[in-house]
Amino acid sequence: MYVIVAGGGKVGFGLSQALLANGDEVLCIEKDAHRCAVIAEDLGSASYQGDCCEVSVLEDTGTGRADVFVAVTGDDADNLIACQVAKARFRVPRTVARINDPRNREIFSILGVDATVNSTDVIMSQIAQEMPSQPLTQVLSLRGTGRELCQVEVTADSPLLGEEVNLLRLPGDSEIILIVCADQSVRTPENGLQLEAGQVVLALTREEQEPALREALTGVAPE
Amino acid sequence: MRNLRRQTGSGSWVESFASLFGGKGGLPTAQTVLVPLVGSSLDESALKVAGEVARESSGRVHVLYIIEVPRAVPLDAPMDEQVRNGERILKDIEDHWPHKKTSVATELLQARQAGPAIVTEAVERGADLVIMGIDHERRYGDYSLGSSTAHVLQHVPSALWILRAPINQNGAR
Amino acid sequence: MRFLIMGCGRVGSGLARSLTDEGHDVTIIDVRQDAFRRLTAQFRGNAIIGDGLDSAALQRAGIENADVFVSVTQGDNRNLMAAQVAKHIFKVPRVIARVYDDSRADVFRELGLQTLSSPRFVTGLMREMIFDESDITPGDE
Numbered sequence: 338m339y340v341i342v343a344g345g346g347k348v349g350f351g352l353s354q355a356l357l358a359n360g361d362e363v364l365c366i367e368k369d370a371h372r373c374a375v376i377a378e379d380l381g382s383a384s385y386q387g388d389c390c391e392v393s394v395l396e397d398t399g400t401g402r403a404d405v406f407v408a409v410t411g412d413d414a415d416n417l418i419a420c421q422v423a424k425a426r427f428r429v430p431r432t433v434a435r436i437n438d439p440r441n442r443e444i445f446s447i448l449g450v451d452a453t454v455n456s457t458d459v460i461m462s463q464i465a466q467e468m469p470s471q472p473l474t475q476v477l478s479l480r481g482t483g484r485e486l487c488q489v490e491v492t493a494d495s496p497l498l499g500e501e502v503n504l505l506r507l508p509g510d511s512e513i514i515l516i517v518c519a520d521q522s523v524r525t526p527e528n529g530l531q532l533e534a535g536q537v538v539l540a541l542t543r544e545e546q547e548p549a550l551r552e553a554l555t556g557v558a559p560e
Numbered sequence: 561m562r563n564l565r566r567q568t569g570s571g572s573w574v575e576s577f578a579s580l581f582g583g584k585g586g587l588p589t590a591q592t593v594l595v596p597l598v599g600s601s602l603d604e605s606a607l608k609v610a611g612e613v614a615r616e617s618s619g620r621v622h623v624l625y626i627i628e629v630p631r632a633v634p635l636d637a638p639m640d641e642q643v644r645n646g647e648r649i650l651k652d653i654e655d656h657w658p659h660k661k662t663s664v665a666t667e668l669l670q671a672r673q674a675g676p677a678i679v680t681e682a683v684e685r686g687a688d689l690v691i692m693g694i695d696h697e698r699r700y701g702d703y704s705l706g707s708s709t710a711h712v713l714q715h716v717p718s719a720l721w722i723l724r725a726p727i728n729q730n731g732a733r
Numbered sequence: 734m735r736f737l738i739m740g741c742g743r744v745g746s747g748l749a750r751s752l753t754d755e756g757h758d759v760t761i762i763d764v765r766q767d768a769f770r771r772l773t774a775q776f777r778g779n780a781i782i783g784d785g786l787d788s789a790a791l792q793r794a795g796i797e798n799a800d801v802f803v804s805v806t807q808g809d810n811r812n813l814m815a816a817q818v819a820k821h822i823f824k825v826p827r828v829i830a831r832v833y834d835d836s837r838a839d840v841f842r843e844l845g846l847q848t849l850s851s852p853r854f855v856t857g858l859m860r861e862m863i864f865d866e867s868d869i870t871p872g873d874e
Contacts, residue, residue, distance in 0.1 A: 392836035
């Protein structure tokens, strides 16, 4: 895979190193000559000095054959325009932009950038993982099926408490497949089974249904 | 010095050069000499000097031909014409190598930039001397060392000799 | 007509003055208060301090009612981003971005954005002055 990383700051440099370690072909474009000399010490010919928004630079760097174009400068406008030029002029199949202002996410999406990453989101998701208030956790991703196995514990304040398992309204084709009881015994979701505190419910769902399932089983609405 | 100047252009200037170090046998020793061909008018001279040094120290010579691959294509893209040209030049060197007891090995490489490739090769081959022949180049109306030479000068860990052509000899470049 | 101009440099301030003189409703927005010194005391339009890349600032500047949006800051990418936001998010009927880089201007023109590439424009005028034997004299604009 050929990945172009536009912007050789801390984020772009680190990302380039990680991709190189992963065995990908990488080119990190950095505008500032001094900064570029610094990252070239480590990245060697995987670094390139130039303005990532200029058509001639993207031509020189072989953007036309890039699989992914990632713009991670500290300037949202630069990241947007670089991605748009890469996509419109060089037909790069996937463009990813770092956004520094989270409010720009929707704008970038409307203007054709395939994915955005912002540090606020990353930190928020890290915090969310540590929080006990969202107890739905993924146990297993079933490779190639787009499906995953999740679990949720029935707590004393859970909306599941006392509910009949087969009457729960679940999104799409998500289904509960197993209930692990407090005494470690295992039950299938037969009719009439009411959920009790201390039980763990295992559900099969699809990645895109996970937020809705989370809401159904925990009562916590997605952000 | 006078001796060298008088003989510039003649076939025996390598010996004159050697005399700077005290005559035959006075050349510095080097077991492995790397000669990157850079397409200059002194490529051949660099080879000659390398041959002499290696002969003096019973060493060997590695000749490197680098094809710079534009980033618009993958690094391993077929560069048929340049490869044919490079192979022809390298074969010619092997076929006409004058030293019987000094071995010569040639290698053709595709790289994004010649400078870092030369340094990497020098390290991997364990070269104790790199010899490059370069022209006097002008760029934007000013003298230019060239990015490859500058990179090798700064980074190659081995000894480095640079032979530079006289200015007026290729002043039209 | 209601105009919103982003960037109070020489072009932005000049445009703002001439449009207000013609009786148009003009708002000009710039991140630096200092930039508004280019407007005369008689300027009858609105001058607003704010970042044209910030939708909230654009709303404060009345972008929802603007008929024309012009971005003429020093930054090509800022101009292009703001112009696209004006066109695609706020649906301003007429949007023009000034861009210094000709080739970048072409990319966005192909994407349907009106761009004015000033070096190409100046080059054209310069050639006219050089080769046209009519009475254009240096100093004319």
